[in-house]
Amino acid sequence: MSDPMRPIRFILFSILLQRPFRGLLDCLWDEGMSMNDWGRHLAVAKNRLMRWGGMAVEPGAFLASGIQVTLPSQCNIWVNTGSFIGKNCFFGNQAPITLGRGCLVANDVRFLTASHRTEDLVYEAKPVTVGDGVWIGAGALILPGVCVGRGCIVGAGSVVTKDLPEFTVCVGNPCRPVRTRALPVRQNMVDGRPLTFEA
Numbered sequence: 001m002s003d004p005m006r007p008i009r010f011i012l013f014s015i016l017l018q019r020p021f022r023g024l025l026d027c028l029w030d031e032g033m034s035m036n037d038w039g040r041h042l043a044v045a046k047n048r049l050m051r052w053g054g055m056a057v058e059p060g061a062f063l064a065s066g067i068q069v070t071l072p073s074q075c076n077i078w079v080n081t082g083s084f085i086g087k088n089c090f091f092g093n094q095a096p097i098t099l100g101r102g103c104l105v106a107n108d109v110r111f112l113t114a115s116h117r118t119e120d121l122v123y124e125a126k127p128v129t130v131g132d133g134v135w136i137g138a139g140a141l142i143l144p145g146v147c148v149g150r151g152c153i154v155g156a157g158s159v160v161t162k163d164l165p166e167f168t169v170c171v172g173n174p175c176r177p178v179r180t181r182a183l184p185v186r187q188n189m190v191d192g193r194p195l196t197f198e199a
């Protein structure tokens with residue numbers, strides 16, 4: 001059955017995420033990063049609009065400006081509470097992309113979900129899952145079908161081609177673990193709430 005909200009979502013995303021409106025709105029939204037009262041109100045308003053537009057952003061998450069979403073009306077993206085998405089991140093929306101609680105996604109990270117089989121170039125879409133408390137460094141590329149384990153750190157510019165084990169620091173192209181993070185891990189989410197993983 002066709003989704004009656006689809007045209008509305010499409011229009012909202014066009015206003016929120018496409019030029020020429022976004023330049024103006026982005027200035028306001030980035031103010032939310034300061035996390036003062038005014039900024040918090042802006043972040044809450046933006047998250048509500050994003051939810052209406054088809055990107056499920058939980059309260060307490062923060063999205064910076066310049067985010068690009070393909071096929072926005074498909075509603076495949078979930079950003080959990082306490083997570084931060086930096087400027088100019090790209091979400092290929094052909095299959096679900098799920099970000100856990102308290103994730104920190106730096107600028108210019110790209111999440112891809114669409115690919116083609118190497119044998120015959122048949123199109124296929126695969127989901128991307130990012131666990132709780134993951135930090136993804138600037139400019140990393142996350143390929144379709146990958147799961148990033150909770151508490152993982154992905155180095156800047158890495159190309160993540162396979163699943164990454166939890167509580168590891170992973171770098172490079174292809175991205176591989178170089179060491180593990182000692183448990184317990186204690187870090188803060190973007191809204192200041194603590195996120196702890198016990199041993």
Ligand SMILES: CC(C)(COP(=O)(O)OP(=O)(O)OC[C@H]1O[C@@H](n2cnc3c(N)ncnc32)[C@H](O)[C@@H]1OP(=O)(O)O)[C@@H](O)C(=O)NCCC(=O)NCCS
Nearest residue numbers: 106107136137138153154155156157158169170171172178
């Ligand atoms: C992943 C990261 C956190 C690792 O930091 P670290 O624990 O201090 O690691 P080190 O600097 O000791 O590096 C360990 C090894 O990994 C390599 N390495 C580190 N980061 C790398 C990266 N992004 N890509 C490829 N290799 C990397 C180092 O060269 C080193 O290799 P060596 O042992 O052969 O000398 C850090 O390098 C990084 O990429 N930070 C992201 C910064 C960022 O994106 N900031 C944006 C604001 S959120």
